[in-house]
Amino acid sequence: MRYKLKWIILFFLLLLTIVAAYQMYALAARQALWGYWPLLFIAGLWGCVVCLWFRRAEQDQLLGWATFSGTLAAFGFPGWLPLPLLMVVAFVPLLYMEQQIASAHSRPRRGLVFKYSFHAFVLWNIGSGWWIANASIAAGMFAIFANAALMSLPVVLYHQTRRVMPRLGFAPLIAYWMSFEYLHFHWELNYPWLTLGNSLAQLPALAQWYEYTGVFGGTLWLWLLNITAFSLCRQPSRSTRLQFGTCLLAPIALSLVLYAIRQDVGRPVRVVLVQPNYEPHYEEPATTEASRLQHYWQLAQPLLDDSTDYLVLPEADRKSVV
Secondary structure, three states: OHHHHHHHHHHHHHHHHHHHHHHHHHHHHOOOOOOOHHHHHHHHHHHHHHHHHOOOHHHHHHHHHHHHHHHHHHHHOOOOOOOHHHHHOOOHHHHHHHHHHHHHOOOOOHHHHHHHHHHHHHHHHHHHHHHHHHOOHHHHHHHHHHHHHHHHHHHHHHHHHHHHOHHHOOHHHHHHHHHHHHHHHHOOOOOHHHOHHHHHOOOHHHOOOHHHHOHHHHHHHHHHHHHHHHHHHHOOOHHHHHHHHHHHHHHHHHHHHHHHHOOOOOOOOOEEEOOOOOOOOOOHHHOOHHHHHHHHHHHHHHHOOOOOOEEEOOHHHHHHHO
């Protein structure tokens, strides 16, 4: 029964992938944008891979935990719904997955941890970065799968470290993850958008304390919340509930106070921002630099006067303006 269901799911996922690919091809032929079709294509394609790669019935629970974790992260991160508090528990299923693997085996199973962590992070990356494929399907898929592989490394390293130094608890996981995020800001393949602290981007009133800690403070906060929530689920106690509530509410309360008492300082400036709304893939390349600059000027001229401090133009023609 289980295998029949898996083949049925695989059939519909393959059908979805083929339909999405055809729609993308047809839209490209008409020089039209793909819209949400890359999301369906990449999600369907990865679903087919999962059906063929994760075959062992005894590991279905691990797959369920990883899938749940990736789904929570995809919907909790900015882009779909303003539900950043989902990130407070998004990695709890991932920690359950790692815990089950560690408990079931006497030796570290780095490959197994990487496999399921990679699945969870692919789902997060698809849900949060699928739109890159609208610019280039190859670049979009590389960003999704390469970034998911890099995200899996801190979990694998933690799984190895806890065997050698169990007294350190979850400290190595936080250290490995924050080191990974720091690296992602400072190397040639930097892709810092999915920095965990960016989860509050749609609710800036909750992130005012970042002025003291930076975005890495948000990363640390969310990992502490996930770890505390994981401990609370495993061994509920009054002290753990108090720790979780304090860790959750104290930074939010501080942020709301800072947001309420915030006052603008300095001299106000008047800025004219030009947005010509060219379609970037087909319309803009068909125009000349001279015609675009003339169009910018026509849009900006009625708003320019002696009080204007800055005129901001699209970056595509920055060399022509300079």
